[in-house]
Amino acid sequence: MFSNEPWFPDHHLADEEGLLMVGGDLTPDWLLLAYRSGIFPWYNEGQPILWWTPDPRMVVAPQDVHVSKSMRRLLRDNPFTVTYNQNFLEVILACKRIKRDGQQGTWITNDVVEAYLRLHQLGYAISVEVWYEDKLVGGLYGIDLQDKGVFCGESMFATVSNASKVGFITLSRKLTKNNYKLIDCQMYTDHLASLGAAEIPRETFLEYLK
Known part of the structure; x- marks a missing residue:
C-alpha cells in the first residue's frame, strides 16, 4: 500500500544528473526532510515532482562570498535598502516571473509558491x-x-542592475555573523561562480548536514 509518509532513497541511487526520485508531495514534512537530507525539488509545470541531489554540489561559505571592488563601492554608497521577511510572497512571485537566459518558463509553479509560502x-x-x-x-x-x-x-x-548581488552579499554577511557554515547554491551557474561559489563532492556537502 502506498504511504504518503515522507521518505527518500539513498543518494547513491541518483542518476548522473542528480535525479533521485519522482513523486512525493510538497507538504512541509516532505520539504523539510528533503532539505535536511540535501535534496531539493525542481520540475516544470505538468511534470510530476522531481527530487534532486546533484554531485558535485555548488556551495559557498558565507565568509567566502566574493565582493568585487565595484560592488564594495556600491555597498559603500548604499543606494539600496535591504530587509528580511517583509514581503516573501512578492519575492517568490518576482522570481517566478523574471525572464532568465536559456530558460523557457519557470520551475516555480503555483503549487511551489503555495508550498514555500507555507514554509515561510x-x-x-x-x-x-x-x-x-x-x-x-x-x-x-x-x-x-x-x-x-x-x-x-x-x-x-x-x-535593477546588481540588486540581487546586494541582497546575496548582505545576507552572507548576516550569516557569517551568526556562524553559519554554508550557503547551498545547488547547481553551477556563472553568476554564482562570480560570487565565490564552487563545486564540492556531494558526500562532503552531506557531511555539513549531519
Missing part, C-alpha cells in the same frame, strides 16, 4: 528584499536550516 509561515523559508526608492527591485528566498548552520538558496531576481 512556519518560519523555515525566508526572503531577502532589496528596495530602491521604496520599490522592490531585487531579492532572494531560501530555506533556513538554522540548527545546521546551512542556508539553502532557492532563487533570486533583480529588475
Whole structure:
C-alpha cells in the first residue's frame, strides 16, 4: 500500500544528473526532510515532482562570498535598502516571473509558491528584499536550516542592475555573523561562480548536514 509518509532513497541511487526520485508531495514534512537530507525539488509545470541531489554540489561559505571592488563601492554608497521577511510572497512571485537566459518558463509553479509560502509561515523559508526608492527591485528566498548552520538558496531576481548581488552579499554577511557554515547554491551557474561559489563532492556537502 502506498504511504504518503515522507521518505527518500539513498543518494547513491541518483542518476548522473542528480535525479533521485519522482513523486512525493510538497507538504512541509516532505520539504523539510528533503532539505535536511540535501535534496531539493525542481520540475516544470505538468511534470510530476522531481527530487534532486546533484554531485558535485555548488556551495559557498558565507565568509567566502566574493565582493568585487565595484560592488564594495556600491555597498559603500548604499543606494539600496535591504530587509528580511517583509514581503516573501512578492519575492517568490518576482522570481517566478523574471525572464532568465536559456530558460523557457519557470520551475516555480503555483503549487511551489503555495508550498514555500507555507514554509515561510512556519518560519523555515525566508526572503531577502532589496528596495530602491521604496520599490522592490531585487531579492532572494531560501530555506533556513538554522540548527545546521546551512542556508539553502532557492532563487533570486533583480529588475535593477546588481540588486540581487546586494541582497546575496548582505545576507552572507548576516550569516557569517551568526556562524553559519554554508550557503547551498545547488547547481553551477556563472553568476554564482562570480560570487565565490564552487563545486564540492556531494558526500562532503552531506557531511555539513549531519
